[in-house]
Amino acid sequence: MNSQQLADYLDSVRITGHVATPREVNVRHIHRFIDGAEDLGFGVKWRRTWTYDDVFELMHHRAGTSSDHEHLEGQDTISxxxxxxxxxxxxxxxxxxxxxxxxxxxxxxxxxxxxxxxxALAGATAAAGCRIVEVPDGIPFDAGDIRQIGKVLMWHQHGSLMHTHSPAPMQLTLQQLEVDDVPAPDLVVADHGWAGQAAEQGIDSIGFADCNDPGLFVSEAQGQLQVAVPLDDNVSPGLYEPMIVYVLERAGLN
Incomplete structure (x- = not known):
């Protein structure tokens, strides 16, 4: 699959193009980010002053959201x-x-x-000789714990794996690695607060970000996060398969 074929596919399944996140949510999240909402900061500290207009334009240029300031509700897009x-x-x-x-x-x-x-990325990079950082015993966190399943760290609570924006799991993980005398990772591959906090702490980090996640695009613009990939980050998991294959092929892992 070449890049144009992948782009067409991503639009067809709404990973990009006319995505599910409505315009009013994107606009509201920019306002809340500017106001300092912790759940949208992802652990990212500002290196400059950011205004609403600054972040609005950043999201248009880096994610492909509408450039129309009068468009406040309805459909929005990712390029x-x-x-x-x-x-x-x-x-x-x-x-x-x-x-x-x-x-x-x-x-x-x-x-x-x-x-x-x-x-998939963890398995492929491990097979190619990279060391995947492990936290085998988990770490207590917020009435639950941080667990590693399939080489991927996630927050577990009350029998469920949890959706979270919090930077705290990454903070705790890096602290635990230090306690265990395990070197910090050379690279973090993540999203949300996991990615933002790692980049904030000076670790090479790349990740995925939705059009209502301005924090990671700001981190990238500030020279912290190395890559923020704009996409709908919560479609049915199987729909990401062609994207996975494309990345593995591009990286020489497939």
Missing amino acids: AQLCVAALDRFADRIAAAVSARQSILFATGHPAGLFPVHT
């Missing part, structure tokens, strides 16, 4: 071309990690959507 271009950079960073046999930590705050993406 397939921007997504595929980011996936190319994402895959190239994976390839560099494999070439250098780097250690990689995989984590997701979207276990019902992106978990299989991270699992």
Whole structure:
């Protein structure tokens, strides 16, 4: 599958194009991000002053949301071309990690959507000689714990894997690695607060971000997160399969 075929596919299943997240949510999240909402900060500290208009324009140019300031509700979009271009950079960073046999930590705050993406990448990079950072005993967190399943770290609570924006799981994980005298990962592959916090702590990080997640695009713009891939981060998991194959092929892992 070439880049145009992938872009067409992503639009067809609404990973990009006319995505499920409505315009009013995107607009509201920009306002809340500017107001300092913790659940949208993802652990990212500002390196400059960001205004609503700044973030609005950033989301248009990096995710492909509508450029119309008067469009406040209804359908919004993610650009397939921007997504595929980011996936190319994402895959190239994976390839560099494999070439250098780097250690990689995989984590997701979207276990019902992106978990299989991270699992596939973790398995392929491990098979190619990378060391996958492990936390075998888990870490207590917020009436639950951080668990590693299929080489991917996630937050578990009351028998369920939890959706989370919080940077705290990544903070705790990095602290536990230090206690265990395990070196910090050379690369983090993640999303939400897992990715934002790792980048904030100066670790090479790449990840996925929806059009209502301005924090990670701000992190990328500030030179922290290396790649923010714009896409709907919670479609039916099987729909990501062609994207996984594309990334693995681009990275020389398939």
